[in-house]
Amino acid sequence: MARLNSSEDLERLRREILARRDPKKPCVAVCAGTGCLASGAADVVAAFRRELDARGLADKVALRGTGCHGFCEKGPIVVLDPEETCYLQATPADVPEIIEKSLMGKEVVERLLYVDPQTKEKTVREPDIPFYKHQKRMVFGPNRKLDPRNIEDYLAIGGYRALARALFERTPEQVILEVKESRLRGRGGAGFLTGVKWEFARRAAGKPKYVVVNCDEGDPGAYMDRSLMEGNPHAVLEGLLIGAYAIGAHEGFFYVRQEYPLAVENLGIALRQAEEHGLLGKNILGSDFDFTAQVHRGAGAFVCGEETALLASLEGQAGEPKPRPPYPAVKGLWGKPTNINNVETWANVPLILNEGAAAFAAIGTAGSKGTKIFSLVGKIANTGLVEVPMGLPLRDVVFKIGGGIPGGRKFKAMQTGGPSGGCIPEELLDLPVGFDELTRAGSMMGSGGMIVMDEDTCMVDVARYFVDFLTEESCGKCVPCREGLRQMHRILTRITKGEGHEGDLETLQQLAETAQEASLCALGRTAPNPFLSTLRYFRDEYEAHIREKRCPALSCKALIHYWIDPAKCRACMLCLRKCPTQAIDGGKQRIHVIDQAKCTNCGTCFEVCPAKFGAVRKLSGVPVPPPIPEEQRTLVRARKQDE
């Protein structure tokens, strides 16, 4: 590949690529993101390759393994372009039929279409599916259109045009001004204004300067950074290059969790291809701007997502946070001015230069501009990655996009902001998505985890879960964080075991206050949020655990008992066979009874009992009824339809 030595070269190559491509040529885009791969997407891609070859169609149909499309619930996903026909949960066995009907003919394979759970109506085209229809996919949308391992795909959709614009039509100061005017705020958690941060780094004395991509993504319920990195690494790189030019940096680092091997791999390929094209290295696009980038894998420590800890880790040290100021912009990597942004923040930058700051700032609320990608997970019908404009009510995210709660259960709360965030109850669901809005509600935007919880989720247990997570992840430098969290975890664990007592909530609140005030880094300072927000909105659940030894969600293992309702048991023997501890007594025609002494509360019986019987029940806060007398245990089959 000849390197590109000017903006004109870039546009010429783009025209060549587009000329080579027939927009009418059918293209099969199979999602090959981590989620779909886990549900078998690689086999679907292989089946397409094999079947297209066998039919001599390899030249007539393009086949593309893409990054994550977002609709992970229904993976593996196959989209046929240019019609945008969307097939869900496709398997290799479906491939011949797809090829024959939809590629060779103009028919649709009905059974693979999206079916509305309520109306049973089918949707053919991807953009018409409710999950996609209510999103605004400015940053995440291109994922579906490109093979992340082929730079030509990125160039075909206008890639690196924003970089050329910055290098040849803007001074660094103008770029900074534009990013400032867009009012883009960092997507990594704190929501600091990106342009302002860049300006600090530009103005800071000292050379060289560094730029860093934070792809540590520690929030244990979020994977949008990974999906961007896997699916569209060039967009992140382009943003980074523009930022480096604006700040005056010539060296950059991608800090990627080692748990994300595919992201590391695709990023490596992207860097190599960019270099071959003269988009990385010396005299980028023939300008006098030089830039090199390295990939650094994180080694598994949540605290390393914190910027000062991340820098320590980049230097080969243990990732322990340092007091700020000095901020990294002044004294960062190797003591030099350093600018760190989150993956999604960087990926927004090319957009701002392409569309203009005003267009970007026109989307969103007063304080939050543009879109945000969320990972909508937990007790939600449509698990996946969703990108929505700031300002969209949370209710629309959960119900219009997410399809509501599966299994006819009731929404209880939404957890946002990861371990530093909090829970938002039903009555606040009309809250618009935005940094300040979420903070006011006692939660935060964080990196974009949105975990939906239903009536079966215990809020005390959720608080315990996050405190447990952070106790493990505290670097141990400050006592209020290290010891305070450990203490909070002990008390919360006791409460979920039914061993809580009066005064526990007050002690927890004191510990929370101390951690908030006296911790060095934001891990410790925000660690009490999950506890405080659940206490604020779900105090009754805490009190039920402490006073009545009852878990209202019927979730805390130590506070529940499984019991078979003799009036409902049809003696089908399913639970009896599946019980791992042989705690169930019964037989053909004999109503089953759980031996409470042997039961370990694993819940298997509850899960396997056929829904039409629903005989196994969870009890909490009430005594288990005594087993029915032996002589009444013989099942009298009254009517045939009971079977």
Place this chain on the structure above:
Amino acid sequence: MDIQKVDQIIDKHGAEASALIQVLLEIQRENHWLPQEALARVAERLRVPASRIRHIATFYKAFSLVPKGRHEVHVCVGTACHVRGATRILDTLQDATGILPGETDAELKFSLETVNCLGCCALGPVMVVDGKTHGKLSPAAAADALKSYE
């Protein structure tokens, strides 16, 4: 572990002290744990004190200072999997293997680990055994899945 292999990894990173974590990650990936002789070699060639290497190897969760079992079981305990019942999966696997997270059984058959979010939340609760994903698990299905490993 073959010391030559360790040397190759070190050379790849130009024997730079700042590459310590990257070097250890590669040894870990190659060998599944960090044997003493490998660490001694790293200390010598990168010219970093053994105490700092110990600190790094214990600070970061990716590293193991003891040998791993033939099969590595990673149970996702991310938030999405947690609210979908990951704790019960973990409890069942602990019973089935007789070990706690972070441990390896005496026959070196299984190592049990917890991980925070594997990024396939739609399949939760999830575990990964030797790189293969098992999704939408019930406690019984998780225990059954382990039975197919020798």
